[in-house]
Amino acid sequence: MISTDFTDIRALVTGGTRGIGAATVHRLLAGGARVAAVARHAAAVPDGVHLIVADVSAPDGASDAAEQALSFLGGIDVLVNNAGSNISVAEGPLAADDALWEANLDLNLMAAVRLDRLVVPSMVTQGHGTVIHVSSGAARYPQHTGLPYAAAKAALNVYSKGLANAVAPSGVRVVAVMPGFVETDSSAVAMQEMADRRGITLEALRADLRERFSGPLGRPGRGEEAAEVIAFLASSRASYLTGIQVPLDGGLHPTM
Structure with a gap:
């Protein structure tokens, strides 16, 4: 990859200290971008990254x-x-x-809606910008234990498409990516909690998830792989792409 894709680009990444968000921060920074990362709690970030501590699932935090x-x-x-x-x-x-439905909707849908409402007008004014919504394969492949999450991500996909159509004439692109089973430091914590709830070992849970969600490639994705796709979509190389939803699932879903 060309390491200087993002010279003079200013980027904001929410959830930017863990998992796919952290990998995306690293990729954009390596490409020469000036980066601000948002997280709910203070955490270490790479040199040159500006950390903003805020809870974007709440209106005041997004603001x-x-x-x-x-x-x-x-x-x-x-x-x-x-x-x-x-x-x-x-x-x-x-x-x-x-309460559980509202928590899922606030974090997985409304956080993006609120930030877009606050940031996209400035993109429209400057005549360019790219918004990337990190959705989920669950939007098309919902599991019964995570239906509120899946419904919120499905709504995010619809919103993303509608927003793309609305702002395209102003030179602003909006795309969504839909990760499947991606193993990162943050997913490891979530998997341990899930294993504890089921009363099984972490390895047993990981084997079960890999069997069900790894797809034809036979393995989970990596945060760096997701970040590379996000970086491509954010770059000028993707200048004709807007209003789309890109699966990042190792071929798990057989149809669109």
Whole structure:
């Protein structure tokens, strides 16, 4: 890859200290971008990255993140809405109460909607910009224990397409990526919690997930692989792509 894809590009990445978000921050930084990363808690970031501590699932947190990023960067060319989490319920969808649904919707849909509302107008004014929504393969392949999450991501896909159509005449592109089973440091924590809830070992859970979700390639994805796709979509090489949803699932889903 060309390491200087993003010289003079200003990028904001939410959920930028763990998993796919952290890998994306590293990739954009390596490409020469000026990067601000948003996280709910203080964490180590690479040299040159500006950390913003804010909870983008809440309206005030999204507002704080956008205000700080625009002030620090002086504008935003690339917005990666990566923050998200599968707040699941082991007993299935009918056991999910309103609070669980609202938590999934706030983090996996409304965080992106609110940040876009605060950031995209500046992209429209400057006549260019790229918004990348990190969705999920669950939007097309929902599991019963994570239906509120899957529904929120499906809504994010529809919103992403509609926003793309609305802002394309102003030179702003909007795309979504749909990771499948991607193993990262953050997913390892989530898998341990899931294994504990099921009363099985982490290795047994990992074997089960790989059997069900690894797809024809027979392995989970890596954070760096997801970040490379995000970087391509954010770059000028993808200048004719907008309103699309890109699977990152190792061929798991047989049809679109």
